[in-house]
Amino acid sequence: MSPVEIFRFALAGLAANKLRSALTTLGILIGVGSVILLVAVGNGSSQSVQNAISSLGANSITVLHTEGSAAPTSSSTTAFAEPQDLTTADAQALAQAQGVSSVSPAVSTSETLSYGASSDTASLTGTDPSYFAAEDDTLSAGAYFTTQEVNKAQDVMVIGSEAASDLFGTANPVGKSVLVAGVPFTVVGVLATKGASGLSSADNTAVAPLTTVQDALTGFGTLDDVVVLAKSAALVDTVEGEITSILDLRHHETAADADFEVLSASTLLSTASSTAHTFTVLLGAVAAISLLVGGIGITNIMLVTVTERTREIGIRKAIGATPGVILAQFLTEATLLSMIGGALGVLAGIIGTQFTIVGVKPVTVPLSIPLAFGVSALIGLFFGGFPANRAAGMRPADALRYE
Amino acid sequence: MAQPPPAVQAQPAAELQPVIRLVSVTKTYGTGEAAVHALRGVSLDVVERDYVAIMGASGSGKSTMMNIIGCLDVPTEGQFLIDGIDTSSLDEQQLAVVRNRKIGFVFQAFNLIPRMTALANVELPLSYAGLRAAERRRRAEAALHLVGLGERMAAQPRQLSGGQQQRVAVARALVTAPALILADEPTGNLDTRASGDLMGVFDRLNAVGRTIVLITHEADVAAHAKRVIGVQDGQIVADRRVTEPGALPPLLGRPAVQR
Numbered sequence: 001m002s003p004v005e006i007f008r009f010a011l012a013g014l015a016a017n018k019l020r021s022a023l024t025t026l027g028i029l030i031g032v033g034s035v036i037l038l039v040a041v042g043n044g045s046s047q048s049v050q051n052a053i054s055s056l057g058a059n060s061i062t063v064l065h066t067e068g069s070a071a072p073t074s075s076s077t078t079a080f081a082e083p084q085d086l087t088t089a090d091a092q093a094l095a096q097a098q099g100v101s102s103v104s105p106a107v108s109t110s111e112t113l114s115y116g117a118s119s120d121t122a123s124l125t126g127t128d129p130s131y132f133a134a135e136d137d138t139l140s141a142g143a144y145f146t147t148q149e150v151n152k153a154q155d156v157m158v159i160g161s162e163a164a165s166d167l168f169g170t171a172n173p174v175g176k177s178v179l180v181a182g183v184p185f186t187v188v189g190v191l192a193t194k195g196a197s198g199l200s201s202a203d204n205t206a207v208a209p210l211t212t213v214q215d216a217l218t219g220f221g222t223l224d225d226v227v228v229l230a231k232s233a234a235l236v237d238t239v240e241g242e243i244t245s246i247l248d249l250r251h252h253e254t255a256a257d258a259d260f261e262v263l264s265a266s267t268l269l270s271t272a273s274s275t276a277h278t279f280t281v282l283l284g285a286v287a288a289i290s291l292l293v294g295g296i297g298i299t300n301i302m303l304v305t306v307t308e309r310t311r312e313i314g315i316r317k318a319i320g321a322t323p324g325v326i327l328a329q330f331l332t333e334a335t336l337l338s339m340i341g342g343a344l345g346v347l348a349g350i351i352g353t354q355f356t357i358v359g360v361k362p363v364t365v366p367l368s369i370p371l372a373f374g375v376s377a378l379i380g381l382f383f384g385g386f387p388a389n390r391a392a393g394m395r396p397a398d399a400l401r402y403e
Numbered sequence: 404m405a406q407p408p409p410a411v412q413a414q415p416a417a418e419l420q421p422v423i424r425l426v427s428v429t430k431t432y433g434t435g436e437a438a439v440h441a442l443r444g445v446s447l448d449v450v451e452r453d454y455v456a457i458m459g460a461s462g463s464g465k466s467t468m469m470n471i472i473g474c475l476d477v478p479t480e481g482q483f484l485i486d487g488i489d490t491s492s493l494d495e496q497q498l499a500v501v502r503n504r505k506i507g508f509v510f511q512a513f514n515l516i517p518r519m520t521a522l523a524n525v526e527l528p529l530s531y532a533g534l535r536a537a538e539r540r541r542r543a544e545a546a547l548h549l550v551g552l553g554e555r556m557a558a559q560p561r562q563l564s565g566g567q568q569q570r571v572a573v574a575r576a577l578v579t580a581p582a583l584i585l586a587d588e589p590t591g592n593l594d595t596r597a598s599g600d601l602m603g604v605f606d607r608l609n610a611v612g613r614t615i616v617l618i619t620h621e622a623d624v625a626a627h628a629k630r631v632i633g634v635q636d637g638q639i640v641a642d643r644r645v646t647e648p649g650a651l652p653p654l655l656g657r658p659a660v661q662r
Contacts, residue, residue, distance in 0.1 A: 005530050016518050315514045318475060319575065320503020320531040322496045396502075397475040400514070 001325050010332035017305070024301045025341040028376050031291030032345025035372040037352040038283040040362035046276025047363055053268050059101070059233050060134045061240055063094070063226040063247070064261040083259035084251045085222035088210075093250060094228055097242040099235040104131035104227040105210060107218045113159075113167060113206060114179045120166035122159075124180065124206045126213025127227070132158075134229040142174035142189030145209055153211035158189040162203035180206075183216045236264050284368075291372070294341065295379035302334050302387035313391050314399025327392035334384020335377060342376030419450035419648055421484075422582050422614045423472055428481035430467050430637075441467040443637040444481070449616060451582070453648040454609040456617045456625035459634035468634065469587050469618045473506055474498045486582040503531050507576025511588035513568040515560040521547060521571045522556040528579050546574040550604055566597030573604055577613065584608065584615045590624055602627045606652045627654045 014021045065086040091105035106127040113120050125131070129144050145156045157178065164173050173187045185208060194202040214220050230239040240262050247253070247260050306313070313326060346369055353362040430442040441464045449455050459465040470476035471483055474490055477498075483490050486505050493501065507528075508514075515524045525543040534542075547556050550570040560568055569589060576584050586605070590598035606627055609615050617628060625631050629652060633641030646653050 001531055001533055012518065311514070312516055315516060316527070316531075317499060318473070318502060318508050318514075319528040320499055320579075322499040322531075324496065325531065395476070397470045400475070400510070 001322075001328075003328075006325065006328045006332055009329050010336055013305070013309075013329065013333050014336060020301060020305075021337060024297055024337050025344065027294030027297035028291070028338045028341025028379065029294075029345040029348060031287070031294035032342045032372045032376050033348035033352060034290050035284060035287040035375075036346060036349025036364065036368050037357075037362060038287045039280060039368045040349070040353045040364045041357055041360050042276070042280030042283040043365050044363040045360045046273060046280060048360065049272050049276055050269055053265055053272055059230045059236060059265075060136070061228045061230060061236060061243065061262060061264045063228060063243055064263065065222050065224055066259055066261050083253075086226060086260060087223065090247060090250060091223065091226045093246055094226060094243055097239065097246060099231050099239045099242070101229040101231045102130035102134060103229075104128045104134055105223045106131060106225050106227060107210065107213055108224050109213070109218055111180050111206070111217065113163060115167045115173075115176060118167050118169075120163050120204070122163045122204045122206050124157075124208065124213065124217070126208050126210040126218065128210060130229070131207065131227055134227040137194070138192040140190050140192040141172060142187070144189055150209035150211055153209060153215050155183060155185045155208075155212055155216075156188045157185040157206050157208040158191060159187055159207075160191050160203040160205035161193040163206055164190045166204070178206075181217060185212075236266055240264055288375075291375065291379065294376075295338070295383040298334055298337055298380060299383040299386060301337075302330065302384050303390070305333070306330060306387045306391045309391075310394065310399050310402040313394055314396050314402065317394070317396035318400060323392040326394075327388050330388035330391045331381060331384050334388065335380035338376045338380030338384075339373075342373045345376065346373055419452060420487075421448045422451050422453075422486055423447070423449045423616070424482075424484040425468075425471070425478075426482040426484075428471060428478040428483055430464075430471065430476070431479045441637055442471070442478070445634075445637070445639055446481075447632070447639065449583075449614065450648050451614050452609070452612055454605075454615045454617075454627070454629040454652050456619055456628035456631045457634055458619060458622075458625050458631060460620060463634045464637035465618050465634045466587070467637075469585065472583075472616060473508060473585050473587075474502050499531075503528055504579065505582045507579060507581040507584045509569065509572050509576050509584065509586035509589045511591035513560070513565070513572050513592070515568055515571055515575075517560055520557050520559055521552060521563065521574075524560070524571055525575045525578050528575060532579060542578055543574070546578040547571070549577070550574045564597070565593050566600055569593060569597070569601055570604060573601070573608075577608060582614060584613055585618075586615065587618045588620070589617065590619070590621065598624070602654070606655045609652045610655055627652060629653065 063086070067083055088105050091103050094100060095103040104127050106125050108123055108125045110121060111124040113122055113124075128150055129147055132144050139158075140161065142158070144158055145154075149156050159167070159173060159178070167173065167178065168176065173190055176187050177184045178187055179185075191203070191205070228239060228243060230236045243262055244258075248258065251259055253259055316326065349369070349372070350364065353364050355362075425445050425447045428442055428445045429440070432439045432441060445468065457465050457468060467476070471478055472485075474485065477483075477490065485501060488501060488505075490498065490501065515521075516527070519527075522540070522543055525546055526539045529539040529542060544553070544556065547553055550573050552567060552570055552574065555563060555567060560571070563571065569592075576586075589605075590601055593601060602624060605615055605617070617624065619625055629644070629646040629648060629650065631641070631643045631645065632639055
């Protein structure tokens with residue numbers, strides 16, 4: 001009995017009940033298709049998060065001022081130093097480091113901006129013009145303020161698109177005067193929309209010269225952060241290291257009680273991508289369950305088939321089919337069902353990934369295709385095994401009597 | 404276990420080899436109170452070229468005998484040999500091979516496989532024997548010509564009359580050139596005319612040397628045989644020799660039986 005013959009018998013067996021075979025196949029099709037599609041959706045959303053993060057500025061590094069270790073420990077005070085302020089002098093020192101393109105010291109505060117009757121609470125940042133490049137900002141109207149305006153501490157500001165629409169509606173804000181804590185600022189530019197980043201809107205902002213904000217609002221204490229722009233994305237890690245060692249030296253701190261924190265897009269990226277990976281695995285697991293259900297469908301329908309064809313099995317055995325041949329025939333039928341379903345599922349999955357699903361453009365994970373198809377073939381063998389074994393074990397005399 | 408009664412032994416011609424040999428065969432279904440003794444010690448030899456009818460009412464044990472002779476079931480006690488092979492030591496796999504090589508079955512319900520052509524049905528035992536496609540086809544066509552169905556080879560069972568289906572089954576039974584053709588109530592589902600045609604086929608097969616065992620409860624079917632064995636309550640109660648195994652069947656060439 002050659003495998004070709006067994007394959008022919010199995011095909012004939014499936015063709016004998018086309019509707020049933022098609023419906024069983026559908027179970028596997030949906031399982032395999034959804035594994036490929038959902039993994040692609042997970043992968044796609046992870047990539048879009050990564051793109052969003054890197055669009056925030058893959059080259060920029062933020063140095064945050066923190067409280068450090070507040071209280072000295074009782075005995076071992078040798079290496080301990082009081083937490084220090086982050087100063088403009090620190091920022092100037094950082095600008096000397098290798099691979100640094102620009103350094104923008106910044107203070108930030110939340111202020112109420114008002115224009116006529118309308119007002120808006122926005123985050124106000126005081127900084128240098130280089131800040132805009134480091135934050136990947138672009139203008140939709142007007143211009144950035146200049147270094148000269150910073151040096152002269154002039155009352156000018158650039159506002160975010162949301163702040164602009166809240167205060168001015170559709171009118172052009174450029175040249176208008178906005179009151180912040182009683183100080184009038186002239187709007188010189190409006191930033192293009194960036195979209196939400198995390199919980200807060202990146203567009204409900206106002207940016208003014210560092211000197212002006214310190215003078216009028218925050219005072220000349222510590223900087224809140226320093227935005228450092230590396231010359232290239234590849235240099236980000238090196239620059240992070242330099243920043244840490246320069247500031248440690250200047251503040252007489254060690255890593256254990258540092259009074260600052262260094263954040264870069266790559267730090268955020270690694271957090272985000274591990275979250276996205278969990279998400280993808282979760283989606284894949286849900287899809288895998290539907291594949292399992294499809295497999296149970298195969299067991300079910302093969303049991304029905306074997307019972308229904310008991311008499312045929314009896315005849316085949318009477319004229320010389322060995323248990324092994326009967327086993328092979330029914331296993332082949334089950335595996336064919338699952339593999340046809342698997343192949344169609346791959347097709348359905350690939351077609352499905354061409355569409356945008358709930359705002360996510362799916363990106364196919366190449367490995368998911370052979371994996372899902374291979375698992376579907378194994379499912380046929382595994383879930384077809386029990387019914388096929390039952391067929392092979394039938395006693396011919398009983399099987400022939402079956403009505 | 405009941406003691407086997409004295410066996411009613413046939414006296415085969417000396418030069419003919421036994422095709423089947425049952426030695427004190429018993430078959431019991433179930434155990435204890437519920438035990439059913441289907442066969443209570445049957446001894447029987449059937450030699451080559453013989454044409455034997457086993458007669459009995461339903462429940463007499465003739466179906467159990469047919470299952471044992473056909474290697475579809477094994478005896479509880481005693482020995483069964485087919486073509487010299489002791490079946491008691493064989494597993495299911497080996498029994499399947501014995502059925503394939505040594506026995507050709509003809510059933511009351513025809514038992515062709517639906518949705519397969521007559522030719523494919525006849526080829527099936529050859530497929531299980533592992534023959535190549537061309538050889539299978541040649542032999543299956545020859546067998547179908549022999550039973551007079553050379554024109555209907557591409558027909559599916561449901562497109563054939565009962566008589567034609569049963570002749571396909573006969574072709575399937577003889578295509579492997581088995582040591583024994585075993586027919587279980589072969590005319591049970593056929594009308595008088597088709598029965599007569601079918602018995603004519605059996606007569607001709609026996610005349611060219613095929614060993615045939617028929618199981619039947621109809622006397623006019625049994626009349627075609629050279630030897631008639633009566634079974635009752637799981638025992639052989641009659642054994643009538645009509646013609647010697649080497650002779651021609653008694654009704655060969657006669658017109659279809661009248662009922």
